Amino acid sequence: QSALTQPASVSGSPGQSITISCTGTSSDVGGYNYVSWYQQHPGKAPKLMIYEVSNRPSGVSSRFSGSKSGNTASLTISWLQAEDEADYYCSSYTSSSTPVVFGGGTKLTVL
Amino acid sequence: EVQLVQSGAEVKKPGESLKIACKDSGYSFSNYWIAWVRQMPGKGLEWLGIIYPGDSDTRYSPSFQGQVTISADKSINTAYLQWSSLKASDTAMYYCAKSKSSWVNDAFDIWGQGTMVTVSS
Numbered sequence: 001q002s003a004l005t006q007p008a009s010v011s012g013s014p015g016q017s018i019t020i021s022c023t024g025t026s027s028d029v030g031g032y033n034y035v036s037w038y039q040q041h042p043g044k045a046p047k048l049m050i051y052e053v054s055n056r057p058s059g060v061s062s063r064f065s066g067s068k069s070g071n072t073a074s075l076t077i078s079w080l081q082a083e084d085e086a087d088y089y090c091s092s093y094t095s096s097s098t099p100v101v102f103g104g105g106t107k108l109t110v111l
Numbered sequence: 112e113v114q115l116v117q118s119g120a121e122v123k124k125p126g127e128s129l130k131i132a133c134k135d136s137g138y139s140f141s142n143y144w145i146a147w148v149r150q151m152p153g154k155g156l157e158w159l160g161i162i163y164p165g166d167s168d169t170r171y172s173p174s175f176q177g178q179v180t181i182s183a184d185k186s187i188n189t190a191y192l193q194w195s196s197l198k199a200s201d202t203a204m205y206y207c208a209k210s211k212s213s214w215v216n217d218a219f220d221i222w223g224q225g226t227m228v229t230v231s232s
Contacts, residue, residue: 031210036218045206045225051218093216098172104156
């Protein structure tokens with residue numbers, strides 16, 4: 001069982017917006033602003049999309065945004081495009097013995 | 112362009128040992144954390160552990176403590192993941208990833224291409 005909880009799947013049509021949630025505890029998501037989101041296309045390495053809850057690395061589309069409320073972080077993708085279809089993973093710093101935890105991943109399907 | 116280049120795919124038998132590599136082509140290898148991440152076939156990402164090559168500070172996920180060993184040779188900008196006795200359940204893709212900064216709580220912005228490890232008799 002993953003330390004962070006994500007929905008197994010979400011879907012949306014081109015042009016719509018979707019949100020993926022990532023629920024943890026006060027020891028990880030809720031306690032620190034070090035939540036990251038990664039995109040992974042089949043057969044490819046993960047790609048950093050959001051860091052420190054809501055910051056986008058250079059080159060990442062502004063259609064991707066992040067937020068956090070309490071123990072739950074969220075990734076929102078606006079104006080869905082076919083190329084957004086991928087698996088998305090959240091990650092957080094944690095005060096437990098291991099400094100990093102991942103979510104179980106969410107498969108995004110663009111209808 | 113900074114990139115991490117991992118060693119090639121491996122096919123091993125149960126009980127054999129293995130060491131895979133992750134070479135950093137950029138600068139300041141010693142000043143960033145390098146993490147190892149496992150992805151079993153059709154499954155999600157699992158964090159194995161992390162090392163700071165500058166002082167070899169290494170931390171493991173409790174799930175993998177004692178199962179793998181993470182090391183680094185800063186003279187050749189290379190991090191390693193090794194097993195002393197492989198099991199079939201170690202079959203997976205293994206990624207290395209580099210932190211954005213020298214802080215252990217930072218995100219990983221550079222990823223290797225992955226090394227597929229297959230363990231089968």
